[in-house]
Amino acid sequence: MSTDFTWLIGGPQGSGVESGANIFSKVCAQMGYQIFGKREFYSNIKGEHSYFTVRISDEKIHSNVNDVNLMVSFDAETIFRHFDEISSNGGIIYDSELENTDTDRVRTLDGPFKERLHTLLESKNKPFTIAGVLEVAKEKGVKLYPVSFKTLLETLSEEVDNPRLRGLVRMYNVIGVSLSLGLIQMPSDSLVNSIDDIFSKKPKIAEINQQAASFSYNYASKNFENFNHSLTGTQKQSDTILVQGHFGCSLGKMVCGCRFQSYYPITPASDESVYLESNEILEIENDRPGSTIVVQTEDEISAIGMMIGSALTGTRSSTSTSGPGFALMTEALGWAGINEVAVVITLYQRSGPSTGLPTRHGQDDLLFTVFAGCGDFPKIVYASGDIEESFYDTGNCFNYADKYQIPVIHMMDKFLSSSVVTCKKFNPKKISIDRGKLLDKVEGEYKRFALTDDGISPRSKLGMDNGVFWNTGDESDEYGHITEDPQVRIKMMDKRMSRLDLALETIPVDEQAIPFEVHDYTIISWGSTKGPILDAQAMLKKEGIDIGFVQIKLLNPFPTEYVKSLIKDAKVLIDIEANHSGQLGKIFKQNITRDIDYHILKYTGRGITSTELYDSLKKIVENKASKREVLSHGA
Amino acid sequence: MALKLADYKTDVHNDWCPGCGDFGIVNALQMALAEMGIERDKATIFSGIGCSGKTSHFINTYGVHTLHGRVLTFAQGGKLANPDMTVVAVGGDGDGLGIGAGHFVAAGRRNIDMTYIIFDNGVYGLTKGQASPTLKLGEQTKSLPSPNTNSNVNPIGLAVASGFTFVARGYSYDVRHLKDLIIKAVKHKGLSFLDVLQPCPTYNDVNTRDWYAGVDQAKESMERHSRIYKLEDTKFDPTVNYAGEVEVNEKLSQALVKSLEWGDKIPTGVFYQNELVSPFSTRLTDKIPNYLENPPAKQIISNSGLPNTDISKILDSLNV
Numbered sequence: 001m002s003t004d005f006t007w008l009i010g011g012p013q014g015s016g017v018e019s020g021a022n023i024f025s026k027v028c029a030q031m032g033y034q035i036f037g038k039r040e041f042y043s044n045i046k047g048e049h050s051y052f053t054v055r056i057s058d059e060k061i062h063s064n065v066n067d068v069n070l071m072v073s074f075d076a077e078t079i080f081r082h083f084d085e086i087s088s089n090g091g092i093i094y095d096s097e098l099e100n101t102d103t104d105r106v107r108t109l110d111g112p113f114k115e116r117l118h119t120l121l122e123s124k125n126k127p128f129t130i131a132g133v134l135e136v137a138k139e140k141g142v143k144l145y146p147v148s149f150k151t152l153l154e155t156l157s158e159e160v161d162n163p164r165l166r167g168l169v170r171m172y173n174v175i176g177v178s179l180s181l182g183l184i185q186m187p188s189d190s191l192v193n194s195i196d197d198i199f200s201k202k203p204k205i206a207e208i209n210q211q212a213a214s215f216s217y218n219y220a221s222k223n224f225e226n227f228n229h230s231l232t233g234t235q236k237q238s239d240t241i242l243v244q245g246h247f248g249c250s251l252g253k254m255v256c257g258c259r260f261q262s263y264y265p266i267t268p269a270s271d272e273s274v275y276l277e278s279n280e281i282l283e284i285e286n287d288r289p290g291s292t293i294v295v296q297t298e299d300e301i302s303a304i305g306m307m308i309g310s311a312l313t314g315t316r317s318s319t320s321t322s323g324p325g326f327a328l329m330t331e332a333l334g335w336a337g338i339n340e341v342a343v344v345i346t347l348y349q350r351s352g353p354s355t356g357l358p359t360r361h362g363q364d365d366l367l368f369t370v371f372a373g374c375g376d377f378p379k380i381v382y383a384s385g386d387i388e389e390s391f392y393d394t395g396n397c398f399n400y401a402d403k404y405q406i407p408v409i410h411m412m413d414k415f416l417s418s419s420v421v422t423c424k425k426f427n428p429k430k431i432s433i434d435r436g437k438l439l440d441k442v443e444g445e446y447k448r449f450a451l452t453d454d455g456i457s458p459r460s461k462l463g464m465d466n467g468v469f470w471n472t473g474d475e476s477d478e479y480g481h482i483t484e485d486p487q488v489r490i491k492m493m494d495k496r497m498s499r500l501d502l503a504l505e506t507i508p509v510d511e512q513a514i515p516f517e518v519h520d521y522t523i524i525s526w527g528s529t530k531g532p533i534l535d536a537q538a539m540l541k542k543e544g545i546d547i548g549f550v551q552i553k554l555l556n557p558f559p560t561e562y563v564k565s566l567i568k569d570a571k572v573l574i575d576i577e578a579n580h581s582g583q584l585g586k587i588f589k590q591n592i593t594r595d596i597d598y599h600i601l602k603y604t605g606r607g608i609t610s611t612e613l614y615d616s617l618k619k620i621v622e623n624k625a626s627k628r629e630v631l632s633h634g635a
Numbered sequence: 636m637a638l639k640l641a642d643y644k645t646d647v648h649n650d651w652c653p654g655c656g657d658f659g660i661v662n663a664l665q666m667a668l669a670e671m672g673i674e675r676d677k678a679t680i681f682s683g684i685g686c687s688g689k690t691s692h693f694i695n696t697y698g699v700h701t702l703h704g705r706v707l708t709f710a711q712g713g714k715l716a717n718p719d720m721t722v723v724a725v726g727g728d729g730d731g732l733g734i735g736a737g738h739f740v741a742a743g744r745r746n747i748d749m750t751y752i753i754f755d756n757g758v759y760g761l762t763k764g765q766a767s768p769t770l771k772l773g774e775q776t777k778s779l780p781s782p783n784t785n786s787n788v789n790p791i792g793l794a795v796a797s798g799f800t801f802v803a804r805g806y807s808y809d810v811r812h813l814k815d816l817i818i819k820a821v822k823h824k825g826l827s828f829l830d831v832l833q834p835c836p837t838y839n840d841v842n843t844r845d846w847y848a849g850v851d852q853a854k855e856s857m858e859r860h861s862r863i864y865k866l867e868d869t870k871f872d873p874t875v876n877y878a879g880e881v882e883v884n885e886k887l888s889q890a891l892v893k894s895l896e897w898g899d900k901i902p903t904g905v906f907y908q909n910e911l912v913s914p915f916s917t918r919l920t921d922k923i924p925n926y927l928e929n930p931p932a933k934q935i936i937s938n939s940g941l942p943n944t945d946i947s948k949i950l951d952s953l954n955v
Contacts (some may be wrong), residue, residue, distance in 0.1 A: 240954070255942045282944050284945065301738075309714075311712075332700060
C-alpha cells in the first residue's frame with residue numbers, strides 16, 4: 001500500500017504556520033517522500049486565519065486532495081473551519097485548553113461561515129463550541145489527540161530549567177509540527193536538522209526550538225496511541241529539490257541571463273523580485289561575478305517603463321506582477337509591441353476583478369492578457385503548468401522575446417506561487433540562450449526597423465558604436481522616425497504582425513501544447529490546473545476510465561492547427577479552468593470553431609483539488625454532469 | 636575627428652510652430668552635446684509626449700520617444716542598465732508635472748546620474764491649448780473657456796523637495812545661457828533638473844515672449860526691463876559645500892523661497908546643487924561592488940548558446 005497522507009496546520013496569520021509547514025515539509029522530503037504543499041491566507045498581516053496543507057506520498061504527486069488525514073491546531077478557528085475535512089480514519093491534535101471556546105469568542109469567524117457552522121451543529125444537536133465540533137468529528141471516526149500546549153511548555157521549561165520557555169506561544173508551531181511527527185512515527189533525526197536550517201541565522205532561537213521539538217516529539221510518541229497512519233520513510237529519489245512557487249521563474253531568470261528586474265509590490269508576485277534581489281550577485285563560470293539589478297519602483301507603470309528602457313540597452317529585462325499591476329502596464333506594453341522590444345513580464349494571476357480576492361488563486365486574466373493594450377500589436381502569451389516547468393519556460397520566454405523581438409507575457413498564478421513541492425532538480429544546462437538578431441557590432445548605415453524577408457530587423461542597443469536609432473510610440477519609418485504615410489503604415493503593421501505566424505512556425509510544437517494522452521473524453525486546459533488534472537486522470541485510470549488531457553502552453557498566437565490535430569479523435573471536450581467564464585474555452589472556440597462539451601470551473605479563490613476533479617470527471621463519464629460543473633471545495 | 640554642431644542635427648522635418656520656444660531648447664541641447672564632445676552613440680535623448688516629445692527625433696544621438704508622463708521611467712531603466720551612457724530626458728510640463736508627477740517625485744528619491752529638462756509653457760499645445768500644471772490660478776490663455784481653476788505646481792520647489800540634487804531654470808530665448816546650464820546639469824553627479832520657460836506662441840497668450848521681455852513694463856522707458864534675470868548675477872550661492880545639516884537646510888530653503896519669485900522678476904540659473912548626496916550608482920556599488928565595471932548591458936550571459944550563470948550553490952541548498 002503506497003503512502004498518500006495529508007497534513008494540515010492552521011493558526012492566526014503571523015503565528016508561524018508557514019515556518020511550521022516548511023519544517024514539516026522538509027522533514028518529510030528528507031525521509032524520501034514527495035511533497036505537495038499549499039498555503040492559504042487572508043489579505044492581512046496578523047490575526048486572520050491562515051493554513052497550510054502538505055500532501056505526502058511515495059509517488060510523484062501534483063495536487064491537493066479534499067481529505068485531511070491529520071490536522072494540528074493551536075487555535076480554535078482552525079478547528080472550527082477544518083474539522084469537517086478530516087477523513088474518518090484521520091486525527092486531530094489540538095490544544096485542550098480550547099475545548100470550551102465557543103464560536104462567538106473567535107472574532108475572525110465571519111458571519112456567513114458561522115451561520116453555516118451553526119446550522120450544521122444544530123442539526124447534530126451539538127453546542128457551538130470546540131467540544132461540539134470535535135464530537136461531530138469523533139462520531140465520524142476521527143481520533144482526537146488533546147494536549148495542553150501551555151502545560152507542555154511549562155513542563156519543558158522546568159525540565160530544561162529555562163523559565164523563559166513558559167508562555168512562549170511563538171513556539172506553538174514547532175510544538176504542533178513535532179507532535180504530528182511523533183504521532184506518525186516519522187524518524188526524528190531530520191527534525192532537529194530542519195529546525196537548524198530554518199533558524200540558521202538565530203542560533204539561540206534554534207536551540208530552544210530544538211528543545212521544544214524533541215520534547216513534543218517524545219510526548220506524542222509516548223502518549224498518543226492508535227493512529228491509523230505511520231510514515232517511517234521511503235526510498236529517497238535522487239536529484240530531488242524542495243522548492244517554493246516563485247523559485248522556478250526566479251532561478252530561470254538568473255540562469256537565462258535576465259539582469260534587470262523592476263517591480264512594484266503586489267501579492268503574489270513580489271516574492272520573486274525579493275528573491276532575485278536576495279541573490280543579486282551571481283556566480284559566473286570562468287568570469288567575474290555578474291549581477292541582477294532589482295529596482296522597486298513607484299508603481300507598475302514605472303516598472304514596465306524601466307524594464308523597457310533597460311531592454312533597449314540589450315539587457316535581458318523583466319518585471320513581475322499580478323492582474324491589477326498588469327492592468328496599469330498595458331499602455332507601455334503596446335509601446336514595447338510597436339517598438340519591437342524584447343521583454344518578459346511574469347504575470348502571477350490572482351482572483352479579480354479589481355482587488356478581488358487579493359491573496360487567493362484565480363486564472364481570471366487569460367482573455368485580458370491575450371487582448372491587453374490598445375491597437376493591434378503582436379505579443380506572446382505563454383503559461384506554465386507547474387513549478388518545474390516554469391524554470392525551463394522562463395528560458396524559453398526570453399528566447400521568444402529576443403528571437404521575435406516581441407513582448408512575452410509568462411503566465412503564472414497564485415496556486416503555483418504559494419505551493420511548496422518536491423521536484424526534479426532544475427538542470428540549467430537544459431536552458432539555451434538565443435538572442436536572435438541582437439547585433440554585436442554595426443557597420444555602415446543602420447536602420448533599426450529595416451524591412452527584411454522574415455520581418456525581423458537586426459537589433460542595435462542603446463550605447464552601441466555606430467548603432468544610433470530612434471524609437472517612438474508613433475508609427476515610424478525604418479529609422480524609427482515618426483511617419484503617418486499610409487503605405488509605410490501597411491508595411492510596418494504587416495512586418496510586426498507577421499511575427500505571430502513566424503512564432504507559430506518556429507516554436508517547436510512540444511513547447512506549444514502537450515498531450516497527456518487523447519481519448520474519447522479529453523480535457524483541454526492551461527496553467528496550474530495541470531497538477532490536479534494529472535492526478536485525477538491517474539485516479540480514474542486506476543478504475544479503468546481513460547481521460548485524455550491536452551495542456552495548452554502557447555496561448556497567443558494560438559496554435560490552432562497543432563491543437564486541432566491533437567484533439568481530432570476526441571469525442572467529448574472538457575474545459576477545466578479556475579475562472580468564471582471558461583476563458584480558454586472562448587479562445588479555443590474562436591480559433592478552432594468547435595464547441596466545448598463540458599466546463600469544470602472554480603472561482604472560489606481556492607485551488608482545484610484532484611478529488612473534486614475526479615468527482616466531476618466521473619459524473620461526466622457517467623453522463624450525470626451538468627454542462628457547467630462548478631467546484632467549491634476548500635476553506 | 637571632433638564633432639561639430641551639425642553632427643547632432645537630423646534631417647527630420649521640424650513641425651513646431653514658427654516662433655516656438657522649443658527651437659531654442661533643442662538648439663541649446665545640440666550645442667551642449669557638441670561642446671562636451673559626447674559621441675553620438677554614447678548619448679540617449681528620452682522624450683515624453685507632446686510637441687516637446689518630438690525633440691528626440693531632431694537630435695542625432697540615440698532617441699527614445701516614449702509615452703505621455705513616463706519618460707523618466709524609461710530613461711532611468713536605460714541609465715541603470717548602461718551607466719556609461721549620457722542620458723537626457725525631456726518633456727513638457729503637463730507630461731512631467733501632471734500625468735508624470737509621481738515619477739518626478741520618485742526619481743528625486745533615487746538620484747540617478749542623468750538630466751531631466753521640462754519644456755515649461757503653461758499649456759497643452761498639441762491638444763489645442765488646455766491649461767497645464769504650471770499655469771497660474773485665474774489666468775486665462777487663448778483657448779480656455781474660462782480662467783484656470785487650479786493653482787499651479789512649482790516645478791523648482793517640487794524638484795528641491797523631491798530630492799533632485801541639481802535644480803535650475805533656463806529661458807528658451809537665452810540659448811547660450813541655457814546651453815551653459817545644460818552642460819552644468821549633464822556634468823552634475825546625480826539627478827539634475829532644468830525648468831525651461833518656453834513661450835508657446837500659439838496657445839499661451841499670457842506668458843509670451845514679449846511678456847518675459849517685459850515689453851508691458853517698458854512703457855516709454857529705454858531701460859532694461861526684462862522680467863528674466865540670472866541668479867549668478869546676484870549674490871545667490873546655490874551650492875552645498877559640506878554635508879552638514881545646517882547648510883543643506885539653508886540651501887534647500889533659500890532655493891524654495893527663490894522658486895516662489897514670479898511676476899515682475901523671474902529668476903533663472905542654478906537654484907540648488909548638492910553633489911554630496913550619493914548618486915544611485917554609489918548606492919548600488921555599496922551592495923554590488925562591480926556594478927559600474929560590469930553593468931547589466933555589458934554582462935556576458937552565455938557561452939556558445941548555453942548559460943554561464945552558476946546557480947549550483949542555490950540548487951544544492953534546496954536538495955532534500
